[in-house]
Amino acid sequence: MKIQRSEDDLSSKLQEDGVNQSADNLSDEGQLEKSTLHYTWFVRTFGPMKKGSLRQSVIALMCAAMGSGMLSFPSNPVQSGLINCILLMVICALLSRFSMQILMKCAFKYDQHSYAELVKFALGPSMQKFYSVDVICYTFGAIVCYQILFIQLVWQVLIKFNFDESYKDQVRYIGGSIFMIINFPVSMMKDLYSLRYFTHLQILIIAYILVTIVIYFLINVSNDFDSNKIVYFDFNIQLTSTFAATFFGYICHQLIFPIRSELKRSTLKRMSKIFNRAIFSEAIIYLTLMIFGYLSFFENTEKIIIDNYDDIPFTLAKALFAFIMFFAVPINLNPSRLTVLQLIDKEKSWKAYVISTVLLQYTTGVIAMIYPNVKAIFGLLGGIFGMIMVIVLPCTLYITLELKEGKKWSDSNIIVTLLIGIVAGISGFTGAIVSQIYS
Numbered sequence: 001m002k003i004q005r006s007e008d009d010l011s012s013k014l015q016e017d018g019v020n021q022s023a024d025n026l027s028d029e030g031q032l033e034k035s036t037l038h039y040t041w042f043v044r045t046f047g048p049m050k051k052g053s054l055r056q057s058v059i060a061l062m063c064a065a066m067g068s069g070m071l072s073f074p075s076n077p078v079q080s081g082l083i084n085c086i087l088l089m090v091i092c093a094l095l096s097r098f099s100m101q102i103l104m105k106c107a108f109k110y111d112q113h114s115y116a117e118l119v120k121f122a123l124g125p126s127m128q129k130f131y132s133v134d135v136i137c138y139t140f141g142a143i144v145c146y147q148i149l150f151i152q153l154v155w156q157v158l159i160k161f162n163f164d165e166s167y168k169d170q171v172r173y174i175g176g177s178i179f180m181i182i183n184f185p186v187s188m189m190k191d192l193y194s195l196r197y198f199t200h201l202q203i204l205i206i207a208y209i210l211v212t213i214v215i216y217f218l219i220n221v222s223n224d225f226d227s228n229k230i231v232y233f234d235f236n237i238q239l240t241s242t243f244a245a246t247f248f249g250y251i252c253h254q255l256i257f258p259i260r261s262e263l264k265r266s267t268l269k270r271m272s273k274i275f276n277r278a279i280f281s282e283a284i285i286y287l288t289l290m291i292f293g294y295l296s297f298f299e300n301t302e303k304i305i306i307d308n309y310d311d312i313p314f315t316l317a318k319a320l321f322a323f324i325m326f327f328a329v330p331i332n333l334n335p336s337r338l339t340v341l342q343l344i345d346k347e348k349s350w351k352a353y354v355i356s357t358v359l360l361q362y363t364t365g366v367i368a369m370i371y372p373n374v375k376a377i378f379g380l381l382g383g384i385f386g387m388i389m390v391i392v393l394p395c396t397l398y399i400t401l402e403l404k405e406g407k408k409w410s411d412s413n414i415i416v417t418l419l420i421g422i423v424a425g426i427s428g429f430t431g432a433i434v435s436q437i438y439s
Contacts, residue, residue, distance in 0.1 A: 054270070054273060054274055054277075057259045057263065057274045058274050058277045058278045058281070059203070060255060060259065061252050061255055061256070061259065061274060061275075061278040062203070062252070062278050062281060062282055063200075063202065063203060064251075064252035064254060064255045065249060065250055065251060065252035065278075065282055066202075066203070066206060066249070066282060066285070067202065067206075067328070068145055068146065068149050068325070068328075068374070069145075069245070069248045069249045069378050069382075070206070070249050070285070070286055070289060071149075071209075071304045071305050071306060072245060072303055072304055072305070072374070072375050072378055073085075073089075073245075073246065073249065073286055073289055073290040073293070073305075074289060074290050074292075074293025074294045074296075074297075074301050074305040075294075075301045075302060075303050075304075075305065075375070076088075076242045076245065076246065076290065076294075077231060077290070077294045077301075078231070078294070078298075078299055078301050079234065079236075079238045079241075079242060079438070080234050080236070080238055080239050080242040081231045081232050081233040081234035081235075082230055082231060082232050082291070082294060083232045083233055084232075084233055084234065084235070084239060084242070085242060085246070085290060086287065086290075086291075088239075088242055088243050088246050089246055089283060089286055089287055089290065090283065091243075092243070092246045092247045092249070092250050093250060093279050093280075093282070093283045095247070095250070095390070095391060095420070095424055096247075096250035096251070096252075096253075096279060096390060097275055097276070097279045098420065099253065099390045099391055099394040099395075100253065100256055100271075100275045100279075101272065101275070102394050102395070102398045102417065103115070103118070103253065103256065103394050104256065104260065104268055104271050104272075104275075105268065105398075106118060106122070106397060106398055106401055107257065107260065108267075108268050109401075110122075110401065113257060113260075113261050114257045115131070115253070115254070115256075115257050116128055116131055116132065118257075118397065119131045119393060119397060122396075122397035122400050122401050123393075123396065123397055123400060127393075129343065131389075131393060132339050132342070132343055133343070134385055134388045134389055134393075135254070135336075135339055135389065136336050136339050136340060136343075137385045138251075138381060138385040138386060138389060139332050139333075139335065139336040139339075140336060140360065140363075140364060141377055141380060141381045141385065142328075142332050142381065143329055143332050143333055143336070143360070143364040144364045144367050144368050144371075144377055145374050145377050145378065145381075146325045146328045146329050146332070147176065147179060147180075147325070147329060147364060147365055147368035148368045148372045148373075148374045148377070149304070149321070149322075149325050149374060150179060150322050150325040150326055150329075151171070151172050151175050151176055151179065151368070151369075151372070152304065152307070152372070152374070153306075153318045153319070153321055153322035153325065154171070154175060154322050155168060155171050155172070155175075156306075156307060156310075156315070156318050157315055157318050157319050157322070158171065159310070160310060160315045172369055172372060173369055176365055176368060176369040177365075177369075179326070179365065180361055180362055180365040183326065183329055183330065183361065184357075184358075184361050186327070186329075186330045187329065187330040187333050187334070187357055187360075187361050188354075188357055189330065189334075190334075201320075201324060202324050202328075205317065205320045205321055205324060206285075208317060208320075209289075209306065209314075209317050209321070210285060210288060210289055212313050212314060212317065213289060213292050213293055213296070213305070214288065214292050216296060216309065217292045217295060217296045220296075221295065221296050225295070229298040229299070230295070230298065231298075231299075237434055237438075238434060238438050239431075240383075240427055240428075240430040240431035240434050241379045241383070241431040241432075241434040241435035241438060241439065242431070243383075243427055243428065243431050244378075244379040244380075244382040244383030244387070244427075244428050244431030244432050244434075244435055245375060245378045245379045245382055245383075245431070245435065246382070247382040247383070247386060247387065247390070247428060248378045248379075248381050248382030248386055249282070249286055249382075250279070250282065250390075251381075251382070251386040251389065251390055252278070253389060253390050254389075256271070256275075259271070259274065289305070293305040293308075296308070303374070303375045303439070304374065304375075306318055306321070329361075329364075333357070333360050333361065333364075336360060337353070337356045337357055337360055340356050340360075341353065341356060373439055375435070375439045376435045376436050376439035378435070379431055379432050379434070379435025379436070379439060380432045380435060380436065382428065382431075382432070383428040383429055383430070383431040383432025383433075383435065384428065384429060384432045386428075387424065387425055387428035387429065387432075391420070391421055391424045391425055391428070392421060392425050395417050395418065395420060395421030396421065398417055399414050399417055399418060399421075402414055
């Protein structure tokens with residue numbers, strides 16, 4: 001089987017070929033190349049992005065992480081306290097950055113060019129299959145979330161146009177069924193290159209929602225702001241589910257290997273620049289959204305923040321985001337299907353292609369209709385499948401390779417990595433379970 005190919009295919013499909021090889025703006029020593037000497041800072045920062053540049057790579061990495069999960073962040077302080085959530089946001093960012101570093105360190109050291117290939121090299125073929133199954137489960141859950149959000153957003157738009165609220169359940173089931181029927185032909189497509197622009201549209205819509213939330217707070221809330229309503233700390237078991245749901249927002253590790261392979265003169269230092277800028281930008285956006293969203297509604301903050309708003313600007317945002325969710329399903333179903341076909345060694349079978357598409361499309365659709373708890377699924381994805389992909393496997397393979405090199409268990413790097421893997425893993429798994437109980 002050629003499972004190692006699935007990582008590159010998965011990542012490239014998730015980002016619709018967003019990153020391609022070409023000359024970068026910086027040399028290995030960090031000096032500007034001759035081609036950029038005549039460009040002003042403004043042009044280098046805001047001008048057209050060259051394929052394969054650091055800036056293009058940063059945006060591609062952010063696109064892999066940012067999406068529907070961030071809309072649930074403003075509701076986290078309701079159950080865990082604002083300061084706790086800010087700290088968890090920073091911790092999750094550091095954990096994500098840490099795992100990127102050890103993955104790239106191992107990839108450069110042992111000349112491995114995909115996540116699946118690195119897992120096979122360090123842990124063997126069986127763990128490579130385990131990794132592929134984990135990726136399938138993760139994308140499967142993401143597809144369920146997209147379908148849930150699509151129906152919820154469509155319902156919110158219908159409510160704005162005075163649709164009878166007593167038909168909510170009917171809209172969920174009938175709308176979900178219609179969604180699966182209409183979406184199926186798109187999911188059957190093998191080549192989704194024409195959908196590559198939806199990634200950039202997603203970023204624009206997220207920026208629009210973020211700016212609108214901040215403006216809403218400044219106009220409608222700031223004058224009558226009551227700081228006594230703020231819950232700063234709340235130490236309870238739901239902290240673990242908040243951790244798991246927050247961690248979901250920093251999972252973009254499917255893309256780091258394609259970025260590394262497509263950057264000209266790729267080095268660990270330059271990859272670190274990409275990681276730092278992407279994680280920092282994500283953290284700023286998430287914190288801004290969470291703080292202003294929560295402070296606008298306090299204990300009345302909905303699980304999905306845009307459900308709190310019913311004015312025209314947010315109705316437009318809901319319609320646009322529903323549009324993005326429609327195409328997010330086939331974009332994520334395609335690599336998941338490819339991984340399934342590679343696992344069963346049926347890559348060239350049309351029959352297997354159709355059956356796997358039907359199963360993925362309609363199984364996720366049925367789950368979305370009967371279990372429309374999107375925040376609980378965010379916790380499950382971040383706490384188990386994402387945690388395995390981002391923390392458990394990277395820590396395990398790093399320690400294994402270091403021990404093979406002759407390092408001892410007493411080595412400080414091994415001890416720190418082991419502790420991070422154990423603590424984060426247990427917290428994430430616990431949070432995934434708790435999210436099913438309390439969300």
